[in-house]
Amino acid sequence: MSGMWGNNIRVSIFGESHGNAIGINIDGLPSGFHIDMDKVMVEMARRAPGKSPLSTPRKEGDIPEILSGYFEGKTTGTPLCAIIRNSNTKSKDYSKLKDVMRPGHADYTGAMRYDGFNDYRGGGHFSGRITAPLVFAGAICKQILESKGISIAAHVNSIGSIKDKSFLDVDINEELILSFKGKELPLINSELEEAMRQEVMNARKDMDSIGGTIECVVLGIKPGIGNPFFDSVESTLAHLMFSVPAVKGIEFGKGFDISKMRGSEANDEYYLDGKTIKTKTNNNGGILGGITNGMPIVFKVAIKPTASIFKEQSTVNIATMEETKLSIEGRHDPCIVQRALPVIEAVTAIGILELM
Amino acid sequence: MSGMWGNNIRVSIFGESHGNAIGINIDGLPSGFHIDMDKVMVEMARRAPGKSPLSTPRKEGDIPEILSGYFEGKTTGTPLCAIIRNSNTKSKDYSKLKDVMRPGHADYTGAMRYDGFNDYRGGGHFSGRITAPLVFAGAICKQILESKGISIAAHVNSIGSIKDKSFLDVDINEELILSFKGKELPLINSELEEAMRQEVMNARKDMDSIGGTIECVVLGIKPGIGNPFFDSVESTLAHLMFSVPAVKGIEFGKGFDISKMRGSEANDEYYLDGKTIKTKTNNNGGILGGITNGMPIVFKVAIKPTASIFKEQSTVNIATMEETKLSIEGRHDPCIVQRALPVIEAVTAIGILELM
Amino acid sequence: MSGMWGNNIRVSIFGESHGNAIGINIDGLPSGFHIDMDKVMVEMARRAPGKSPLSTPRKEGDIPEILSGYFEGKTTGTPLCAIIRNSNTKSKDYSKLKDVMRPGHADYTGAMRYDGFNDYRGGGHFSGRITAPLVFAGAICKQILESKGISIAAHVNSIGSIKDKSFLDVDINEELILSFKGKELPLINSELEEAMRQEVMNARKDMDSIGGTIECVVLGIKPGIGNPFFDSVESTLAHLMFSVPAVKGIEFGKGFDISKMRGSEANDEYYLDGKTIKTKTNNNGGILGGITNGMPIVFKVAIKPTASIFKEQSTVNIATMEETKLSIEGRHDPCIVQRALPVIEAVTAIGILELM
Amino acid sequence: MSGMWGNNIRVSIFGESHGNAIGINIDGLPSGFHIDMDKVMVEMARRAPGKSPLSTPRKEGDIPEILSGYFEGKTTGTPLCAIIRNSNTKSKDYSKLKDVMRPGHADYTGAMRYDGFNDYRGGGHFSGRITAPLVFAGAICKQILESKGISIAAHVNSIGSIKDKSFLDVDINEELILSFKGKELPLINSELEEAMRQEVMNARKDMDSIGGTIECVVLGIKPGIGNPFFDSVESTLAHLMFSVPAVKGIEFGKGFDISKMRGSEANDEYYLDGKTIKTKTNNNGGILGGITNGMPIVFKVAIKPTASIFKEQSTVNIATMEETKLSIEGRHDPCIVQRALPVIEAVTAIGILELM
Known part of the structure; x- marks a missing residue:
């Protein structure tokens, strides 16, 4: 009772990191929508690893194959299913970790949930890799939204202690959004890019990882x-x-900071911009009573540091029920914030399409 | 497509602040469960206004009437519907505000969503009053969870700038939980109570309101x-x-703070407590990969300051499409954090029962 | 996991025959729709008992009270909940039947499903009385559909061995539909009315009951x-x-008879009626591949004979686990087909609105 | 809003007859369940065409590939997705039929529903071929049910005018069920087999088709x-x-015949078989008030004759909006009742697992 979501636009996800394939079935798409596959592949590439020292050097050849719901370049309106074959998977890296629970990962909770029968290789169904189909689905939803004049963009708000400006503090316009294109670390204040990279490289050097927002x-x-x-x-x-692995918090508008405000500060006062009703501030992130007020929807999510680290950690072997030490070998992302960007945008697109 | 929620335990809510009645229909309850109605009423009373200077002096005689699904003191297993009659409602207070949008409220978004046909009196379906049926439903779910050894407790984590300790920093035991009972401002560090009260009273004195967590x-x-x-x-x-009015953020475990951590800090290392697997820290708030790990589930929510304030605010009259000024008269809560506590506990209980 | 239904138009039902009230919460209605309450009451009256010798002489004063979602004579778009108080309920008639299972009723299955905790009085949640809220909800949906040019009508297709014509054999026009209005036994061939009444009266005279379609x-x-x-x-x-008590079969178009046909007979050939594509026959009842083809949707349902009969029957006492005899006293409907008509129309309206 | 179904066991279907692949994603399966793939393939083979003169000579090499949710021969508990590649598809057979609507098929309704963008080749998403993934999913569900002592079996109740006995008229025991195994036309009265075959061959000879139950x-x-x-x-x-193509009716127990009965005949009287409560008859098909009573669940479905026939039919060309004639060439099933048997059993298994 978990792998399917939505009422108007429904997604059904499947796959394990080291299984035959991962994929997603999308139902409720409009018929006759032309999908720009190049744009889809751009989104897929943003999430893909192996592009810079910020991410794992592991390469994925993530070419989605559309199995259904797509005919002569357009959606048919019937379920559109796409799969991505798993390859370049070194299962032997993981087999010895079957019983030794990696801290911060879902190894232990997955074993409890599925009575030890889940595919543990590479995190299985809990792997960040399963977000690739989400990006695929989101890329289509994004295009549909764009055809209705709605655009979605995310930037790195912080990595470790380095903090970018907020959308709430600047004029959000198309120019700003466009400046994000093609950047591994899209920022409002692009001068922070080097410091952020350094923050990640420092963590990497320490055989550690770092989180962000x-x-x-x-x-x-x-x-x-x-x-x-x-x-x-x-x-x-x-x-x-919260379906996206590593997300531990979300706040809309001023979010947690609004809790320190007085009502007279927090309330977004209305004014007229020509014939359009707007608010002077956007502390509520474009939403009041659960409903949009026409201002930009703005929210932040907290991404925890990559759970896989080389540093030795204490843990438990659930087969022998003994305490043990663990150092996770293999190729890790010292930071996943930049790779999570297209995932956050993707699920946002799915969610907004559902609501419309 | 909004008023119903859940798969295993389903709730269906209805009502407007100044309509005939508000209520909730609960489906999926086990049959034969004895409901302790006194305990239900304790929860209802926690949410009710009029108890102290921290809240509005408005009184509500919120006696829920169970219409169905309850027979000889026990649940039948069929849908249990309860209603609360609205009374002590001064509709005339609101009629003049039909067209003048209160900042921070859902007046404008509601008018847009329902094409102006929603019941605007006292916030209508958006009123905080509609959380009373949620508390009723949650109180029953809480009792069911208690019968399975699961308890739920919330404390005021902050009001304005006054901040209590976190559950993550102390030993959470039954004694601590019990110490919250009957308190308007349950706190881990109870010495902060007076300062918090003062924070609210200051806001009130300034004809303003204050938020919290x-x-x-x-x-x-x-x-x-x-x-x-x-x-x-x-x-x-x-x-x-996020169905609870005024909630603008949620974070699990260390939440947004985890984004500043290194993986070696953030990962909760496992150890054995006898035959039980536990984690040394609980930065992930008891959840990994979306699944419980047996540690306490810990999360925080951000509550925005009460939107209704006496202070004059700028706004727009949507009938005349002119800018105007507004000072909201009537009885307001200078702070709703303390009244939101049982609501947060209630929806937590509903959510946990759904997951089990 | 049963009392709620739908995605676009959601209904949530509750109540027991002898509890405080029965009712329904309807979510997803358009806002600003003027409900003609007189028309709603006409539908309620069609279902109500006590009007003729064909039904039970028991009277119900079924005045629904709308609790929410209805403001100034129009729907608000938020959940519309209506309740009907139970009155004229003689619980003592039923108390002795707690343990003696009435054949054909849900006494035994209900006791098994709810471990004996369900409200057994008068059938409880299984009572045909619970269809009253369905008729209320359906009456509103019907009006919404009418405003879109869609009308729904049902006639008695058969009672016992007396069989009316089928919609498939005549020209279905508004005149025919209008001829049904106000009739207890609406028929295409109205000459059969007396024979049908006689069929019911014969069953009644025999202390028995009779079914129909x-x-x-x-x-x-x-x-x-x-x-x-x-x-x-x-x-x-x-x-x-199949949520309507007593329904045991449904067939679309020619239904079971289509199974005896050749493809060349069963296939509905297309032709052009001006610029409209129509079919020469309507053996598929207006539906192909699960989707309407523009022809009238036509279907039949089988209604079993009233389970409550005066005749002595063999059964089991589940408390003593002994076989026993039972003669059901009180006021019964010798036939419920005519009272089921508005219920069938009501759920049809709900279903069609859901699909649109 | 159509391709997904269920709450406890959820299926998500996809595919078109002539697309890349068809398949199904199954969520909610228990973890650690060993799937007997040979048994799954037996069910797949029962549905496959090309085995006898009763069906189309078209061959399908329907080998499902499991992509996920299956590890070391057992279910993992995470979504299990399986696909079947399409092959042996002669798209050219269909291209000329894009605009000429085949009577009895979903060509016209599909074109209306999806604004002409649906994949029309071979019926596309409406093709009976899409039931192959349902049989796959149902075969797994059947095994799970068998492990709980529940078995499902279907027989041909009628083809054209040749009618087998009903389960309601015989003693349903495991021996009877076993006698169905491996039979193309499983019958209670197996002496009817030759007559049924003849009924199909007659239709075939007449370039026509025949239905059944x-x-x-x-x-x-x-x-x-x-x-x-x-x-x-x-x-x-x-x-x-009613998701299975060609089904036009369903009745439980005596179904439509119960509508002709008196209550005293229709009511299933209870008796004690040792300590088990049973009913003397099973006119209600094992269900009262929507809930099982422990007697076998018995129901019939009506299958319409294959829509594809060689005989010339009248129809409309929706591109030119002109009336025209059509004779469907290619390989047809003169009767699909025997191939529908495993599909009916499969969706029954899915439904029963959902309810448990």
Whole structure:
């Protein structure tokens, strides 16, 4: 009761890191929509590893194969299923780790949930690799939203202690969004890029990893989208965000900082911009009562540091029920924030399409 | 497509602040469960206004009437519907505000969502009052969970700038939980109570309001509860939390702070406590890969300051499409954090029961 | 996991025959729809007992009270909940039957399903009385459909051995539909009315009951509504029909008779009626591949004879686990087909609105 | 909003007859269940064409490839997705039929539903071929049910005018069920086999097709499974049955015949068989109030004659909007009742597992 989501746009995900294939079935797409596959592949490439020292050097040849729902370059309206074959998987790296639980990973919780029958190789169904199909699905949803004048963009809000500006503090315009294109570390204040890289390289040097935050914006959405109980815009997006491995928090608008404010500061006062009702501030992140008010939807998510680290850690062997030490070998991402960007955008696109 | 939630335990909510009644229909309850109605009423009373200067002096005689699914003091297993009649509602207070949008409220978004046909009186379906049925449903779920050894407790983590300790920094035991009972401001460090009260009173004196944060814990839950995609424990709880008016953020375990950590700090190392696998820290808040690891589930939510304030604010009249000024009269809560506590506990109980 | 249904239009039902109230919460209604309450009451009255010798003489004062979602005579778009108080309930009639299972009723299956904790009085949640809220919800959906040019009508297709014509054999026009209005036994061949009444009166005289079939038509529906897997028009309507107590079969178009046909007979050949594509026959009942083809949707349901009969029957006492005899006293319907007509129309309306 | 179904056991189907592959994603399977792949292949083979003159001579090499959720011969508990590659597809047979609507097929309704963008080749997503993944999923569910003592079996109840006995008229025992194994036309009265074959061959000789009915039984199910509103056993099974192409009716127990009965005949009287409560008759097909009573679940479905026939038919060309004639060439099944048997059993297995 977990692998499927949505009512209007439904996704059904499957796959394990070292199984035959991973994939996603998408139902509820409009028929006759032309998918720009180049754009889809750009999104896939953003998530793919192996591009810079910030990520794992492991390469993935992630070419999705569309099995259904796509005919003569357009969606048919029937379920669109795409799969990605697993390759370049060294199962032997993992077999010895079957019983020794990696801290910060889902090894132990997965073993408990599935009574030890889950595919443990490379994290199995819990692997970050399973987000590739989400990016695929999200890339299609993004294109559909773009055709309706809605764009979604995310930037690295922080890595470790290096913190970028917030969308709430600047004028969010198309120029800013475009400046993110093609960047591994899209930033509002692009001068911070080097410091952020250094933060990651320092963690890497220490055989460690580092976390960060991502801020995402939805531009061009009309007022009146969403619901009070129980499918608010926040509920819908948060539900999806917490399906993305490593996400541990989400806040809309000023989020946790709004809790320190007075009402007179926090309330977004209305004014007229020509015939359009706008708010002077956007502390509520474009959402009131679970429904959009026409201002940009702005939210941040917290990404925890990569759980796989070379540093030795204490743990337990669940077969022998003995305490032991563990150093995770292989190829790790010292930081996954930059690779999580397209995933966050993707699930945002899925969520917004669901709400419309 | 909003008023119903859940698969195993389903709730269906209804009502407006100034309509005939508000209520909830709960489906999926076990049959033959004896409901302790006194305990239910204790939870209802915690949410009720009018008890102290921290809240609005408005009184609500919130006696739920069970219409169905309850026979000879026990649940029948068929849908249990309860309603609460609205009374003490002064509709005339609100009628003049039909067109003048209150900043921070859902007046404008509601008007957009429902094309102006929603019941605007007192916030209508967006009123915080609609959380009363949630507390009722949650109180029953809580009792069911208690019968399985699971307890849920929340404390005020902060009001304005006054910040309590976190569950992550102390030994969470039944004694601590019991110390919260009957307190308007349950705190880990109870010495902060006076300062918090003062924070609220200061806001009130300034004809303003103040926000805060709530931290909640689920104790006694077994490992292996939850799912990876898409119904993780975090997804499920976050979905429900963002249905509660005024919630603008949620974080599990260390939440946003984990994003500043190194992997070696953030990863919760395993050890053996007798035959039980535990973690030395609980930075992940008891959840890995969307599934419980047996440690307490710990999360925080951000509550924004009460939107209703006496202070004059700028806004727009949507009938005349003119800018105007507004000062909200009537009885307001200078702070709703303390009243939100039982609501957060209630939806947590509903969410945990859904996952089990 | 049973009392709620739907994705676009969601209904949540509750209540027991002898509890405080029965009711329904309807979510997903459009906002601003003016409900004609007189028309709703006409539908409620059609289902109500006590009008003629064909039904039980028991009277029900079924005045629904709308609790929410309805403001100034129009729907608000938020959940609309309505309840009907139970009155005129003689619980003492039933208490002695707690342990003696009535054949044909859900006494035994309910006791098994809910471990004996269900409200057994008068059938409890299984009572035909619980269809009253369905009729209420359906009456609203019917009005919404009418505003889109879609009308729904049912006639008694048979009672016992007396069989009316089928919609498939006549020209279905508004005149025919209008001729059904106000009739207890609407028939295509109205000359059969007296014979049908006699069929019921004979059963009644024998302290027995009699079943029948209902045929229902949906007129004015456009082609292209519905889905292949898994939410075909047939799936959606059948799902709802089998929620109505006493329904034991459903067939679309020629239904079971189509199984005896050759393909050349069964296939509905296309022709052009001006610029409209129509079929010469309607053996498929307006549905192909789960999707409407623009022809009237036509289906029949089988209604079993009233389970409550005065005649002595063999049964088992589940408390003593002994075989025993039972004669059901009180007020029974010798036939419920005529009272089921508005229920079948109501759930049809709910189902069609869901699909659109 | 159509390709996914279920709450406890969820299936998500995809594919078109002439696309890359068809398949199904199954979520909610227990972990650690050993799948007997030989048994799965037996079910697949039963549905496959090309085995006898009763079916199309077209061959399908339907070897499902499991992509996920299956590790070391057992289910992992995470989504199990399997695909079947399409081959032996002569697309050129169909291209000329893009605009000429085949009577009895979903060509026209599909074009309306998907605005002409659906994959029309070979019926596309509406093709009976899409039932192959359902048989795969059902074969797994069947094995799970068998491990709980529940068995499902179907026989041909009629083809054209040749009618077998009903399960309701005989003693349903394991011996009878076993006698069905390996038979193309499993019958209670096996003497009818030759007459049935002749019925099909006659239709074939006339370049026509013939329909029939299937009767299915679920043995070994405990009392107390199912729900009143809205997920009765009947609702759940009917919903799935009407997803199977060509099904036009379903009836439980005596079904439509019960409508001609008196209550005293129709009511299934209880008696004690040792300590087990049973009914003397099974007119209600093992279900009362939507819930099992412990008697075998028995139902019949009506299968319409194959829509594809060689005989010339009248139709419309939707591109030119002109009436035209059509004779469908290629390889057809003169009767699909025998091939539908494993499909009906499969969706029954999915439905029963959902309800448990």
